[in-house]
Amino acid sequence: MFFYYMDLGWRSIKKTPYLSLLMVLAISIGIGITITTFNVYQQMNTNPAGERSTQLFAVQLMSQGKDTWPDINAQITYQDAMNLRQSTIPTRQIAMYKTGAAVQTGDANFQPMLENIRATDSDFFDLFSVPFIYGAPWDKSIDVDAAYQVVIDADLNQRLFKGENSVGRELYLNQMPYQVVGVIADWHQSPKYYDLNNGPFSDPESIYVPLSLAPIEEFESWGNNQSWNTENIRNYQEGLHSETHWLQYWVELESEQQVQDYQAWLQAYVKQQQGLGRFERDDARGEVSDVQAWLDFNKVVPEDNKILVGLSVLFLVVCLVNMLGLLLAKFLKRAPEVGVRRAIGASRLQIFAQYMIEVAMIGAAGGVFGLLWAWMALSLLTSRFKLGEALTQLDLSMWIFAPMIAIVSTLLAGMYPAWRICRTQPSIYLKSQ
Amino acid sequence: MMLHVKPILSSLMRNKTGPLLLLVQIMLSVAIVANASFIIIERLSLMQRDSGVEETQVFTFNLYAFDTDTDIDLDKQRQRDLAAIRRLPEVIDASTINMSPLGGGGSSSTFTVGESQETSQYAPEAPIFYSDEHLVNTLGVKLIEGRNFYADEVITSGGEAPTLVLVTQVFAQKTWGDESPLGQIIYMGEWGDYPVKVIGVIETLQGAWVDREMNDNSLIFNVPMNGAFHKYVVRSDLDNIASLKEIIPALLHQDEPNRVIKGFKTIAEYRQSAYRAHELMATVLGMMVILLLLITSLGLAGLVMFNVGRRTKQIGTRRALGATKGDIVRFFLVENYIICIIGGSLGAILALQLGEQLMQLYSLPILAPIYPLLTFLGLIVLTTIAVIVPAQKAAMISPATATRSV
Amino acid sequence: MLAMKNVSKIFKTDLVETHALRDFNLEVNEGEFVAVTGPSGSGKTTFLNIAGLLEGFTQGDYFLDGVNISNVSDNKSAAIRNEKIGFIFQGFNLISDLNLAENVEVPLRYRGFNAKERQRRVIEALEQVGLAARMKHLPSQLSGGQQQRVAIARALAGKPRFLLADEPTGNLDSLMARQVMALLENINQAGTTIIMVTHDGDLARRAQRNIQIVDGQVCDFSLYQGQDLSATKEAHQQVNIANKPVAV
Known part of the structure; x- marks a missing residue:
């Protein structure tokens, strides 16, 4: 029967080509717009940490003075970062910040490049599951006793060493020699949840250096430096001991118990610092947020996007109501034929099925064209607004999702007209007028 | 009907x-x-909204000096650089700047104002530009009251607090209402700390953040930024900008090769990305x-x-x-x-x-x-x-x- | 084969109650050819709709093949229509965008026959009405008489036990009407029970039995063969009363 209904549906669609076209157009534009906005939303709303999401926690401290910042800040001070390291509860923990330096090789003709650098601890790579091509992270002892070692990414390895295994080779950062200990694969987290300072969709750094080098090499922070205090900071060392927030701090906690223990430890730490005259606020506290909570806290999905998704869903509803009206008009015009079919022995369900299949065909066509519109709109937006490809790539799931919402939503819209028509009282239409 | x-x-x-x-x-x-x-x-x-800047004529770029030789006087070098750039025939004027207008990131702060400790209050948060006497002309902003800094008023030894400030009309209006802003004092920090005197009023100048309401409240202080990493701002005719991107790095590398010079971008381009x-x-x-x-x-x-x-x-x-x-x-x-x-x-x-x-x-x-x-x-x-x-x-x-x- | 006992049908609106059929009694035997006549508004169509399970009724019982089908579900009645009843309409009611074969095939589709069986029956039915050669034509390419023959083929394709015909020749000229009537008589002779509503006295007389419906009640004229059927309404009512003195 299915193919029979398909055949009947196709004939019916062909019989009113403009009307059918209008319906396909309406539904496809509705789907196209919804998919476009939803796709961008989806891309922004992904949680790249995957299953690690619930084990990785960003640490925040309400360390500011009274009557200064109203809210807890996303970053912490250097002195707090050093103190937090004392806790033995987390499975892994790291402090870090973004910096940069001029990169050179031993080759005198090599044009120096300015590269972004992440100063961090050895556990960074395991904590965020960063894959290595060659070598490994620097030894954990270096987090305390600084050494001039670096991990670089595959792209920089290509540019500096032509992609060879460069472990053991040397490169220069601000004219200081560093030894390469590891090369990581292309690793691009989008959004870049572990440091959202320079925008959630910015590129990862190409070089990783031990954080322990920061006080020695005096790497400037290239992220946000936030200060609530009016202290006068004259040099780098003063900055390290200031109340300026510029580091990110992450811990890995594998069980609920571990999370509770760590929260208790943070509370104790805040108490201890209050004893030293810091953390003046009544609501001074430490907080941990897993990756999803962290993305929410930092409002990674811009409000504009939520508005667009909301409006486009309303738009889709308009398209569906539009279609519902057209379908109703079209189906009711066919009441005499339905009367004949009913008289000849078609059950209501059979009539309903026949018309729902016709609706589904229109919906499917709408979905396919909708996908096409979405793809076009996204390519247009990408080229016009130079949006990162990460944001405007049509998500794979959309290829299934688009026809599905097209069919489901048209079926919903078609349900009423099909129901109305299947309730046709056959006897009314059989008498010739 | x-x-x-x-x-x-x-x-x-x-x-x-x-x-x-x-x-x-x-x-x-x-x-x-x-x-x-x-x-x-x-x-x-x-x-x-108007940024106040001659957006198509003005561009900024970054310098990062990485020479480990700590004897280099970065301050002197900056003055030599800017003098060399200004001598170029294509250049109308050039200056140092700490952030690009409409650039998305930079400095802002809140200040204290008032007659006395008791009546002191916070002035509205404002984007802060640190520069010298050339900035007004380089950006092409209009000075509508008072005067610009004199060359000898610009504090060049790094780490010193500023003493003079140019304020935007909007900032003046919000802070002092109809009172003349000229000669008023703003304090960096608590009342009494680091007083800075207002000597001029600029018609319009926007800071780096197009989405923040405070962006129109910009201030210019008489202290250029000092450090390994800084920005220059240059004004030139539209036609010359492309060639200057080649000429300037070559020129500056003659003086000191150990630095990375990049990030040439006009304010018009910043506007495009900002919006x-x-x-x-x-x-x-x-x-x-x-x-x-x-x-x-x-x-x-x-x-x-x-x-x-x-x-x-x-x-x-x-x-x-x-x-x-x-x-x-x-x-x-x-x-x-x-x-x-x-x-x-x-x-x-x-x-x-x-x-x-x-x-x-x-x-x-x-x-x-x-x-x-x-x-x-x-x-x-x-x-x-x-x-x-x-x-x-x-x-x-x-x-x-x-x-x-x- | 078909029996209606005290069937009543009342249409209610806010203002009036209309009795379309009242205490309607009728029995039709297997193989009969019954003509139903009566003035407009007498209830002929209501009777036909109820007989064909296209409408329900208010009171009474309806037996088809000995089974009481007074309160069957909509699905069940659709199945009964499909299997046991064939319909022929005055306006032919062919589906205009299906060709002849596809039109004839419609009831077979709903019956769930496979493609081979459907094709066999379609050809057989179309041959029976003499239109097998034109099975790929659209209804609009045929004359009225031919269209009605296709409609008859459609009704026959499911091999129903009885045919309900509503003014089958109403839209046809007399030559075509005679052809269609002859076809119906052949079908009847092959064993199919036929109930035909008509207002054409000549046609009605060709049936074995004539029933007249007046004011929603039946007068069975098989008892009065040869009487003038175009008598006045009053006369029928008298007959009616004479027949059933109790029912008023």
Whole structure:
């Protein structure tokens, strides 16, 4: 029967080509717009940490003075970062910040490049599951006793060493020699949840250096430096001991118990610092947020996007109501034929099925064209607004999702007209007028 | 137009579903279109704001000095660099700057003002530019009161607090009202700490953050930034900017090769990226509005066309009974106007409700009632066009149709 | 085969109650050819709709093949229509965008026959009405008489036990009407029970039995063969009363 209904549906669609076209157009534009906005939303709303999401926690401290910042800040001070390291509860923990330096090789003709650098601890790579091509992270002892070692990414390895295994080779950062200990694969987290300072969709750094080098090499922070205090900071060392927030701090906690223990430890730490005259606020506290909570806290999905998704869903509803009206008009015009079919022995369900299949065909066509519109709109937006490809790539799931919402939503819209028509009282239409 | 609204109305009431659907469609369309166009206009007006800078002529670039030789006097070197750049024939003026206007990142701060400790209060948060006497001319901003820094007033030894400041008109107005800002003192930190005297007023200068309200409150201090990493700002004629991107690095490397020079970008380019999200929003919403109107009017025309087909005989009978072609067209117009007016009014109310929700949920201003009203009027026009075409066709139905059995 | 006992059908609106059929009694035997006549508004069509399970009724019982089908579900009645009843309408009611074969195939589709069986029956039915050669034509390409023959083929394709015909020749000229009537008589002779509503006295007389419906009640004229059927309404009512003096 299915193919029979398909055949009947196709004939019916062909019989009113403009009307059918209008319906396909309406539904496809509705789907196209919804998919476009939803796709961008989806891309922004992904949680790249995957299953690690619930084990990785960003640490925040309400360390500011009274009557200064109203809210807890996303970053912490250097002195707090050093103190937090004392806790033995987390499975892994790291402090870090973004910096940069001029990169050179031993080759005198090599044009120096300015590269972004992440100063961090050895556990960074395991904590965020960063894959290595060659070598490994620097030894954990270096987090305390600084050494001039670096991990670089595959792209920089290509540019500096032509992609060879460069472990053991040397490169220069601000004219200081560093030894390469590891090369990581292309690793691009989008959004870049572990440091959202320079925008959630910015590129990862190409070089990783031990954080322990920061006080020695005096790497400037290239992220946000936030200060609530009016202290006068004259040099780098003063900055390290200031109340300026510029580091990110992450811990890995594998069980609920571990999370509770760590929260208790943070509370104790805040108490201890209050004893030293810091953390003046009544609501001074430490907080941990897993990756999803962290993305929410930092409002990674811009409000504009939520508005667009909301409006486009309303738009889709308009398209569906539009279609519902057209379908109703079209189906009711066919009441005499339905009367004949009913008289000849078609059950209501059979009539309903026949018309729902016709609706589904229109919906499917709408979905396919909708996908096409979405793809076009996204390519247009990408080229016009130079949006990162990460944001405007049509998500794979959309290829299934688009026809599905097209069919489901048209079926919903078609349900009423099909129901109305299947309730046709056959006897009314059989008498010739 | 003593048109028989009553029979039309009762016929609509009998055929509830079709008109009801049209009503819902019109209602939602008005709600969406009103809010979308409101947001579009809001974004466009944001984008229209003046930065005060000669955006196409001014560009900035970054220098990063990485020489480990700590004996190099970066301050002296900066002065040599800027002097060399200013000597270039293509360059109108050049200066040092700590952030690019509309650049997205930089410095801002809050200051204390007041006659005494007791009456002291915070001045509004302001973007802060650290530079020298060349900045005003380099950016092309207008000094409307007071004076610029003199060369010998610029503090060049790094780490010192500033003593003089140029304020924007907006900042002056917000801080001192109608009082003259000239000679006023602002304190960096608590009252009494690091006093800075206002010596000039700039008409307009925007800071780095286009989405922050404080962006118009900019201040310029008489202390250039000092450090390994800093920015220069250059003004030149439009035609020369491309070649200067080549000339300047070569020139500066002659003096000191151990530095990376990159990131040449005009303020116009910064503007483009700064407003990209707004432009994107306006574009997508604009697309939505156009398509929505298209779909609604096509849907309306389609329905009328269908009704014409269904009522062929009825129309023929009316014609036979003496209705003119105009009467038939008017019949369809009135029928759809009734739906349109009810739907449009409900839609306008819904639009205001939706606007209210959006304002509460997101940082949008409240929807101005003029938008639903204009949308509503636009809808009437659209309805007329969408209905008149098929209705004209209906009017062509011959009166003889009535006597023929189908 | 078909029996209606005290069937009543009342249409109610806010203002009036209309009795379309009242205490309607009728029995039709297997193989009969019954003509139903009566003035407009007498209830002929209501009777036919109820007999064909296209409408329900208010009171009474309806037996088809000995089974009481007074309160069957909509699905069940659709199945009964499909299997046991064939319909022929005054306006033919062919589906205009299906060709002849596809039109005839419609009831077979709903019956769930496979493609082979459907094709066999379609050809057989179309041959029976003499239109097998034109099976790929659209209804609009045929004359009225041919269209009605296709409609008959459609009714026959499911091999129904009885045919309900509503003014089958009403839209046809007399030559075509005679052809269609002859076809119906052939079908009847092959064993199919036929109930035909008509207002054409000549046609009615060709049936084995004539029933007249007046004011929603039946007068069975098989008892009065040869009487003038175009008598006045009053006369029928008298007959009616004479027949059933109790029922008023």
